[in-house]
Structure formats: C-alpha cells, structure tokens
Amino acid sequence: MRNFGNGQKKNKNELNFANFNEGVLGKEPNWVKEKRKADQINPAKVNVKKRWTKEEDNLLIAKVKSNNYTYKMISEDLFRTESAIKRRLINLNVPYRPIPEEWKPWSEEEENKAITLREQGYDCFAIGRILGRTQMSVVDKLRSYF
Structure with missing residues (x-):
C-alpha cells in the first residue's frame, strides 16, 4: 500500500477514516489527514450502527418536551447527527419536536x-x-452545488 491515496482522492467523500490511526495504511497524502479530522468529529462516522440506549431515548424525550433545545443542541449533547435525532423521534412516535434554530442568512464567505470544506472531504x-x-442548513445550502 505504498501509494495509498492516489486513486482514492476522487472518492474521498465515500470513505470513512474515523477509526483508522495515522500510518496504518502506509504513507498517506495530506488529504487523508484532513479527511480523518473531519470524520472524527462526525457522530455518523464514529457511531456507525450504534444502537440507541434507553437512557438516550429518555434524555432525548425530556429535552424535546422541555421546549428549550434545538436539533443542533441535542445533537451536540448526545453526539448524534441531527438526522439521527429526527429519525429517532419519529420512530419513538414522540409528538414533540426541538425548537427551531434562529434563521440567519448565509454570507458569501x-x-x-x-x-x-466539502471539496476537502468534510461532510455536512x-x-x-x-x-x-x-447540519440540515448545510445540506440545503450545498444541495445546489453538488
């Protein structure tokens, strides 16, 4: 695997380096290091197929019922993606939803x-x-570009 990365760069968004230590695959190009950093902060990459616990379900329901938390806040607290939280609330038939995030326009910067960041391999x-x-606002914003 001396030349790992030469052909994989074009498919980097499909790869998950969250659980690969640096150097395991041999000499790595710089884009792999960037991709690993991005993957390691993403619960969807780290918690692949991690089941929800009863404690997480109870905490999720309590936070949503309190009407004080956004998807983003709950996502950070539970280290789950906003999509996973949305799906879990539906699966549990919870009639409540997190409060909406305050809307702010995107700057050109x-x-x-x-x-x-997306071109460097970072996900939404x-x-x-x-x-x-x-995460959901990034998905919506980048949909027209990719």
Missing part, C-alpha cells in the same frame, strides 16, 4: 468556506460544526 455535519450552522 460562509458559502465559499462550506464549498471548500462537520461543516456545520465548523461554521456554527446546523
């Missing part, structure tokens, strides 16, 4: 940074964390 969750945006 934020858009450019989001595009650059990681981009949202970096920019202080929700």
Whole structure:
C-alpha cells in the first residue's frame, strides 16, 4: 500500500477514516489527514450502527418536551447527527419536536468556506460544526452545488 491515496482522492467523500490511526495504511497524502479530522468529529462516522440506549431515548424525550433545545443542541449533547435525532423521534412516535434554530442568512464567505470544506472531504455535519450552522442548513445550502 505504498501509494495509498492516489486513486482514492476522487472518492474521498465515500470513505470513512474515523477509526483508522495515522500510518496504518502506509504513507498517506495530506488529504487523508484532513479527511480523518473531519470524520472524527462526525457522530455518523464514529457511531456507525450504534444502537440507541434507553437512557438516550429518555434524555432525548425530556429535552424535546422541555421546549428549550434545538436539533443542533441535542445533537451536540448526545453526539448524534441531527438526522439521527429526527429519525429517532419519529420512530419513538414522540409528538414533540426541538425548537427551531434562529434563521440567519448565509454570507458569501460562509458559502465559499462550506464549498471548500466539502471539496476537502468534510461532510455536512462537520461543516456545520465548523461554521456554527446546523447540519440540515448545510445540506440545503450545498444541495445546489453538488
């Protein structure tokens, strides 16, 4: 695997380096290091197929019922993606939803940074964390670009 990374760069968004230590695959190009950093802050990459516990379900329901938390806040507390939280609430038939995030327009600088990060292999969750945006707002914003 001396030349790992030469052909994989074009498919980097499909790869998950969250659980690979540096050097395991041999000499790595710089893009792999960036991709690993992005993957390690994303619960969807770290918690692959992690089951919800009863404690997490109870905490999720309590937070949503309190009407004080956004998807983003709950996501950070439970280290789950906003999509996973949304899905779990539906699966549990919980009639409550997190409070909406306050809307703020995207600046041109934020858009450019989001595009650059996506091209570097960061996914929408990681981009949202970096920019202080929700995962869902990043998905919506980048949909027209990719």
